[in-house]
Amino acid sequence: MKKTRVLVLAITALAAAGSMSAWSQPLDASSASAGVQAVVQASGAGAPTGKQADRALRRKVYAAIGKDKSISAGNISVRAKNGAVTLSGTVSENAQIGKVEDIAKSVPGVTSVTNKLTMQKPFGGM
Structure with missing residues (x-):
């Protein structure tokens, strides 16, 4: 009796797991292409959002900063949110703080820059 009950529960569990991963299929090729077109149009045709x-944008800012070998x-650290870029961390010279901000502002897509960069203190804190 217990073996039968366990077997029925196992089959039921497998059937439930199988039905959870089932995907509906289009009826024909024309409805499939229409569905794909609707998804592409809804997603903005490949434009990242x-x-x-x-x-x-974060990668573009990092790349622009990396081009300046000085x-x-x-x-x-660079954070980007809807075109607003926040710079944080440390640089070795005080003049680099403004330079990094100018580089970030020059990247296409950047609407504003918040500069939280500080100058790195020498070893020992002096």
């Missing part, structure tokens, strides 16, 4: 756009970008 939201987090993707923020990540792309700046060590290893201690600089």
